[in-house]
Amino acid sequence: MRTAVGTATLLLALAVPAVGAAPVTSSPTATGLWRMDGYGTVLAIDGRGAQEYQTTAVSCLKGYFATAARKPGTYDVEGAVVTVRPAPDGEHARFGVDVAVGHRQLRRIGSLPTACTRPPATDDPRSAFDVFWQSFEENYPFFAAKGIDWHAVRDRYRPLVHQDTTRDRLFDIFSRMITPLHDAHVLVQDGDRHYGVPRPGTVIPTEELNDRVKKFVVERDLALATHRQDFAGGRITYADLKQHGLGYLRIATFDGYDPDDPSYTAQLAELDRALDTVLSPARTRALRGLIIDLRVNGGGSDALGIRIAERLTDTPYIAYSKRARNNPADPTRHTRPEPIPVTPAHAPRYTGPVALLTGGSTVSAGETFTQALIDRPGRTVRIGRATQGVFSDVMTRTLPDGMAVWLPNEEYLTRTGRTFDGSGIPPHIAEPVFTDEEFAKGRDSAFDRAVRLLGGGV
Numbered sequence: 001m002r003t004a005v006g007t008a009t010l011l012l013a014l015a016v017p018a019v020g021a022a023p024v025t026s027s028p029t030a031t032g033l034w035r036m037d038g039y040g041t042v043l044a045i046d047g048r049g050a051q052e053y054q055t056t057a058v059s060c061l062k063g064y065f066a067t068a069a070r071k072p073g074t075y076d077v078e079g080a081v082v083t084v085r086p087a088p089d090g091e092h093a094r095f096g097v098d099v100a101v102g103h104r105q106l107r108r109i110g111s112l113p114t115a116c117t118r119p120p121a122t123d124d125p126r127s128a129f130d131v132f133w134q135s136f137e138e139n140y141p142f143f144a145a146k147g148i149d150w151h152a153v154r155d156r157y158r159p160l161v162h163q164d165t166t167r168d169r170l171f172d173i174f175s176r177m178i179t180p181l182h183d184a185h186v187l188v189q190d191g192d193r194h195y196g197v198p199r200p201g202t203v204i205p206t207e208e209l210n211d212r213v214k215k216f217v218v219e220r221d222l223a224l225a226t227h228r229q230d231f232a233g234g235r236i237t238y239a240d241l242k243q244h245g246l247g248y249l250r251i252a253t254f255d256g257y258d259p260d261d262p263s264y265t266a267q268l269a270e271l272d273r274a275l276d277t278v279l280s281p282a283r284t285r286a287l288r289g290l291i292i293d294l295r296v297n298g299g300g301s302d303a304l305g306i307r308i309a310e311r312l313t314d315t316p317y318i319a320y321s322k323r324a325r326n327n328p329a330d331p332t333r334h335t336r337p338e339p340i341p342v343t344p345a346h347a348p349r350y351t352g353p354v355a356l357l358t359g360g361s362t363v364s365a366g367e368t369f370t371q372a373l374i375d376r377p378g379r380t381v382r383i384g385r386a387t388q389g390v391f392s393d394v395m396t397r398t399l400p401d402g403m404a405v406w407l408p409n410e411e412y413l414t415r416t417g418r419t420f421d422g423s424g425i426p427p428h429i430a431e432p433v434f435t436d437e438e439f440a441k442g443r444d445s446a447f448d449r450a451v452r453l454l455g456g457g458v
Helices: 005-009 125-139 149-161 165-180 205-219 264-279 281-286 302-309 365-372 436-440 445-455
Strands: 031-035 041-046 049-056 059-068 074-078 080-086 092-097 106-109 187-190 194-195 226-231 236-241 247-250 289-293 317-322 338-342 354-358 379-382 395-398 404-408 409-412
Touching: 005 074, 031 092, 059 395, 080 149, 080 317, 080 365, 125 165, 125 404, 149 165, 165 194, 194 395, 205 247, 226 264, 226 395, 236 264, 247 445, 264 302, 264 436, 281 409, 289 445, 302 338, 302 365, 354 365, 379 436
Parallel strands: 247 289, 289 354, 354 379
Antiparallel strands: 031 041, 031 106, 041 049, 049 059, 059 074, 074 080, 080 092, 092 106, 187 194, 187 404, 226 236, 236 247, 317 338, 317 409, 395 404
């Protein structure tokens, strides 16, 4: 989850020892204490790095540590590069991370919240419950849309938690609390075990599902294709459908393109290598249409999706706008939406018709890429089934007992202000997607429809 969760986990994985606020000088630095607009986050920055504090009205817990690197205001965390850029006034700053799109706004503060100076109650299950519930109460944007009364959930489950409640029992209670959300970006984790529930009727991608689908596609859809080639360890596949004058591009994830180097720079380099090979000048001139298959895509980096969109247009446009819930007491209040641009790449570009294949196993960054093509200049047609319905970066919240919960707090808006959270992005043309019947009869209705549509048929 980002792979659906991987990328979003990095976004909030920041940390350092507490420090005091830095004095404002003629050359403002990132050193000091900062509160993030939304996200329930305070950053403490010194010469060693950045310490994230995860805050609610009832708690303050240390998050992750990002080490100082490269130049002032730049930090490394698990392969991602985080930047904090102070404004000239020294009182505000902009936060960004290379694997993601958009920025977050920071405001300098004079001291840590009082709760950050107290040790957490690590041995009291009731404390873990309160932080768990409060984290959703202050950050989750979709209770109303999903018809969930979160206060009623607390009233039902809080009396079940006591000083002697076992860890297994508490994990079960948390799991029951999140089940009705059916949100693939919500997860409870305790060590190696985790629990989450996708949208009903959908399946979250797994390696086994991906391998099965890829084998089926290669043997069935690409049996007569030419120039078939894998990139990024098999996560990207391209082939020419010569008999139709079409190209086929399958993207299984927006993450893990270079297994030996987790940095975004390495992933981007591998993606560019694939795109430079696939979208050569000769091919971009010759293609009658391009099929992009995201039907099994576990997500990853939104920025990599934007990189691909930049190779599919000659005209700048806005992919979507991004905003976050930023008022703990009011779920209707958000940060100012930030438009995410798509700028034509300085490389060969394909600008002809695109058929985008999607389904319920199109998740997270696979969905933001789908959304990035909604307003793409030119002809883009979605075929298959609705996507999973999870778009936000994922907040990772550590609980006092060491468990963790992942939850979203952002919305990705279309040009008209619409979001597709929960329902997913619908297709223009509905076709079955890898159902048991399709597998049993050797059919791929969505692929065949795309070939007919782009190839001049119905």
